[in-house]
Amino acid sequence: MAQSGKLTRETVTEAERSWRLALWAVFAVTLVRIIWLGLGHADLYPDEAQYWIWSLHPAFGYYSKPPMVAWLIALTTRVFGDNEAAVRLAAPLLHFGTALVLYQLAHRLYDARTALWSAIAYATLPGVSVSAAIMSTDAPLLFCWAVALYAFVRAREPGGGRWWILAGIAAGFGLLSKYAMAYWLMSALLFLLLFRDERRHLKRFLGAVLLALVIYAPNFAWNAANGFVSYLHTRDNADLGGPLFHPKMFLEFLGSQFGVFGPIFFAALIAMVALARRTLKDRRAALLACFALPTLAIVVVGSLLSRAQPNWSAPTYVSATVLVVAWLLTQGRVTLIGVSVVLNIVLAIAIFGAHDIAPAFGVQLPVRYDPLHRLRGWNILGRSVSGLLASHPGTVLMSDDREDLAALIYYVRPHPFDALKWNGDGGIHDQFDLTAEPSRYIGDNFLLVAKSSSNVQRILERFKSVEPVVQQIMIPLDRQTLKTYRIYWLDGFEGYRSGDAKG
Secondary structure (H helix, E strand, O other): OEEOOEEOHHHHHHHHHHHHHHHHHHHHHHHHHHHHHHHOOOOOOHHHHHHHHHHOOOOOOOOOOOOHHHHHHHHHHHHHOOOHHHHHOHHHHHHHHHHHHHHHHHHHHOOHHHHHHHHHHHHHOHHHHHHOOOOOOHHHHHHHHHHHHHHHHHHOOOOOOOHHHHHHHHHHHHHHHOHHHHHHHHHHHHHHHHOHHHHHHHHHHHHHHHHHHHHHHHHHHHHHHOOOHHHHHHHHHHOOOOOOOOHHHHHHHHHHHHHHOOHHHHHHHHHHHHOHHHHOOOHHHHHHHHOOHHHHHHHHHHHHHOOOOHHHHOOHHHHHHHHHHHHHHHOOOHHHHHHHHHHHHHHHHHHHHHHHHHHHHOOOOOHHHOOOHHHOOHHHHHHHHHHHHHOOOOOEEEEOOHHHHHHHHHHOOOOOOOOEEOOOOOOOOOHHHHHOOHHHHOOOOEEEEEOOOOOHHHHHOOEEEEEEEEEEEEEEOOOOOEEEEEEEEEEEEOOOOOOOOOO
């Protein structure tokens, strides 16, 4: 590959060709994703609507997440408007960037061929396809993770001291994206401690950690000023109550990873772990494994002890993509990589196209087989509630559910930013509870939109007069499934019972 420390012209040409092919391949995948977003095939998920609401009030923190997701939505919607595609635009663009960073990482560690397949493999992972279609904290987290990892590799090279600065910056912004970036810091430290000759980098690594914490500090300060609600929410998400072990959830989570990473790639990763003495003896493979397996192990154990969402392991597959691709190439399994990429693309088409393709064959996809069914119906609900509010000017919107209220605020026109989420039990359970001032609504009239009847009677008791259900909004998800909301007109809010809630 090299002669007298310099690349030959043939190798440079191969690298240039590989880079251009990777760039165009990932660009094509990203363009298709952006077009799909632009066609508006799916409403915002309530969490996305919540993030959009946050983006209207930029801050250094919010109830359940650090601020990056709201900042990104603020940026894209200021430029392209408040439509669904603009809310989600940063997600496919960030995954585009992550794929290209992985190209550079794989090329630095291995060669142009590994780099090309790593970029294409990452861009087509089923989990990435889903993440690129919704705006969540994962897209900025994975981009920051990849940049920090690439900088970490460069920083350990002779004369690479300045790369520690980029590693610290990327880690800091990663922490502002999602607290799971702490796994990256843990993984880096683990790698440096595992190998004696790597320990010489500890001092500079700790400097990078300090820089990351300085960048992250505003979110810590926000949490300190708000009762550390984000940290408490993260703790509550662990849900360590109940039985000690949850084997069903463990098996469900493990099975979900075949969908997140792709069935062939995840099977290959399992094989590499089983043959670790042979597959991970190379320093490059050991490095990539250190940034993949500890995160996966932590989440797998979490799924056994409490619960774990499929995407909680997402950082695993940044370095695992390069790790698996490099191993399969050394085994002469390039065809298997190609088959995996094609299979992953087919899975993505099934996820995002099945609902629209099925009617062409005279079939309506049952809701239980529609992966995007939770993204459907919100616009219909919003239009119905918009008409009701328009018929009673001055009426305030109320819901007893965070997700419903977030979606309603986005889809009702004009946006009811003065809406109130019922919180008669008190406490802070979400951003609405954190910022609400119920006392200023005393005497106001409300339109209550309720999906569940569990809270309705308690709510009705806090108003001077109530009109019974005047309308039911029924949203068809398929021929047999309806999502039903009950509508109540409530006059003269009397406030929560004394001691029930603030205000």
